[in-house]
Amino acid sequence: MKHSISNHLHIGFSPILALFFICLGVTALSGGAVAEPPKAKTLIELYTSQGCNSCPPANKLLKNYVNREDVIAISLPVDYWDYLGWKDTYGKSQFSNRQRRYARVRRDGQVYTPQIVANGLEHAVGSRPHAINNAIRKSRSAIQNKQIPLELKMKDGTLTLRSMQSDGASPGAIATGNPGTIVWLALTKKIAATQVPRGENRGKTVTYYNVVRELKQVGSWTGEPMQIKLPKNHDMNSGKTGCVVFLQLGRGGPVIGAAEL
Numbered sequence: 001m002k003h004s005i006s007n008h009l010h011i012g013f014s015p016i017l018a019l020f021f022i023c024l025g026v027t028a029l030s031g032g033a034v035a036e037p038p039k040a041k042t043l044i045e046l047y048t049s050q051g052c053n054s055c056p057p058a059n060k061l062l063k064n065y066v067n068r069e070d071v072i073a074i075s076l077p078v079d080y081w082d083y084l085g086w087k088d089t090y091g092k093s094q095f096s097n098r099q100r101r102y103a104r105v106r107r108d109g110q111v112y113t114p115q116i117v118a119n120g121l122e123h124a125v126g127s128r129p130h131a132i133n134n135a136i137r138k139s140r141s142a143i144q145n146k147q148i149p150l151e152l153k154m155k156d157g158t159l160t161l162r163s164m165q166s167d168g169a170s171p172g173a174i175a176t177g178n179p180g181t182i183v184w185l186a187l188t189k190k191i192a193a194t195q196v197p198r199g200e201n202r203g204k205t206v207t208y209y210n211v212v213r214e215l216k217q218v219g220s221w222t223g224e225p226m227q228i229k230l231p232k233n234h235d236m237n238s239g240k241t242g243c244v245v246f247l248q249l250g251r252g253g254p255v256i257g258a259a260e261l
Contacts, residue, residue: 086199
């Protein structure tokens with residue numbers, strides 16, 4: 001039976017029909033594949049502390065977002081829990097102040113750990129993936145007409161930042177010439193593990209992902225390609241360090257574009 005079906009199919013497939021399918025395939029390949037425009041990524045900032053016993057699960061969860069293609073995730077350890085018995089080895093008052101500024105801009109006074117801030121707008125408990133995903137979705141919706149997809153390249157210790165959107169192709173171009181659009185450079189350590197001998201996490205090893213070691217304003221975005229000189233002591237070739245560049249409308253405002261190496 002298998003032999004007779006095979007013969008039937010072979011006889012019934014005419015040269016004209018074969019030519020039709022070949023032409024159909026060529027048409028699909030030439031006209032059907034349309035490249036999608038590049039999409040802007042969401043910046044997630046995790047505010048965390050080695051002195052907070054609720055933070056280790058959030059630190060671990062952040063790794064999932066570090067690995068997502070549509071998200072850039074960084075850790076910013078704060079110092080306001082240092083009085084609990086252990087001084088965070090990566091904590092900075094700069095990060096604590098940045099978190100407080102977000103709360104002032106939002107006018108909700110919500111400053112806590114672990115807290116994530118998505119695109120500078122929405123916050124959520126950093127150990128709750130459902131809440132984080134909602135914050136990502138809501139923040140994207142709020143700035144969908146302002147986001148700018150970015151590309152970051154490095155050569156000889158110099159970063160080049162440029163927009164990936166076509167001229168006039170996106171409403172995000174409205175924001176590119178805004179003099180209040182700040183360009184931030186975050187230098188990161190990809191993985192950092194610290195043993196905590198005192199405080200709420202006594203005896204535990206706290207592991208950070210993409211922990212920020214230095215955060216500085218490097219200029220304003222005009223929409224034109226921009227060059228950023230990396231510090232000489234930042235070794236991008238080690239595989240252990242990285243950098244993130246992001247655009248923010250004012251201090252504590254929405255993040256409208258981000259790129260990383």
